[in-house]
Amino acid sequence: MLFKPTDVVVRVFLNTRDAATADASMRECLELVAELAPATVSFEQADPAGLRRGFLVELMVVLPPAAGERPDGVLLSTVRPLIARLGLDEARFELDDPSGRTGGVLVPEHQRDERRTACGAYWLLAGIGVDPLTGQDTDEADYEGDGDDL
Numbered sequence: 001m002l003f004k005p006t007d008v009v010v011r012v013f014l015n016t017r018d019a020a021t022a023d024a025s026m027r028e029c030l031e032l033v034a035e036l037a038p039a040t041v042s043f044e045q046a047d048p049a050g051l052r053r054g055f056l057v058e059l060m061v062v063l064p065p066a067a068g069e070r071p072d073g074v075l076l077s078t079v080r081p082l083i084a085r086l087g088l089d090e091a092r093f094e095l096d097d098p099s100g101r102t103g104g105v106l107v108p109e110h111q112r113d114e115r116r117t118a119c120g121a122y123w124l125l126a127g128i129g130v131d132p133l134t135g136q137d138t139d140e141a142d143y144e145g146d147g148d149d150l
Contacts (some may be wrong), residue, residue, distance in 0.1 A: 003039075003062045005129035005137065008078040012036075012086065014057040015046070015120040025055035029119045036061050036082075057119065065128065072100040079126045087117040088124060102127040 003009055014032075019025035022043055033041055038059040046052040066077035076093055083090050088105045095103040104125040107117060125132035 003129070006065050007129060008063045008065055008075060009127050009129075009131050010059075010061045010063060010079060010082060011123075011125040011131070011133045012038075012059040012061065012082075012121060013123040014059070014118075015052050015054060015122055016057060017052065017054040017115075017120055019054045022055060025057065029057055032119050033059065035085075054120075060131070075100055075103055075126055075128055079124065083124065085118065086121040086124065088121060096132075100128075101130060102132050104132065 014029060016025040016028045019028055022045070025043055036059060038061045040058075040060040042058045044056045044058075046054055046056050061082070063078055063082075065074045069077045075095070076090075079093075080090060083093065083105060088107065090105070092107075093103060093105045102125070104123065107122045130137045
């Protein structure tokens with residue numbers, strides 16, 4: 001995946017709990033997916049023996065950084081509208097490192113049952129110039145290996 005070192009890469013995790021089929025899950029999230037225009041989308045049936053039911057949806061959204069912000073405020077300023085759109089609690093946003101390059105919001109387990117978030121959103125991870133899930137930056141994220149095969 002190509003993104004710039006200044007882009008804010010966001011992973012959004014959804015749980016369409018009541019969807020009995022992949023088709024139903026996709027229809028439930030279609031409006032949100034169309035609105036966010038993610039770079040990648042994945043749908044997976046939840047493990048019947050696991051904690052979640054229905055389908056799990058993962059979106060990767062690449063956003064330009066908020067303009068005119070101090071470096072330590074760019075991440076939250078950029079994802080703030082997305083946090084609000086998903087119905088997540090901005091007060092729960094936490095930075096993962098002192099540099100302010102990565103952070104996220106996790107909906108507490110007891111609140112997930114209340115179903116107040118868009119499409120069952122339960123986790124948002126964000127990083128500046130880095131995929132917050134894999135830790136790969138723009139140079140590593142496009143290919144694996146040493147490049148001898150190019």
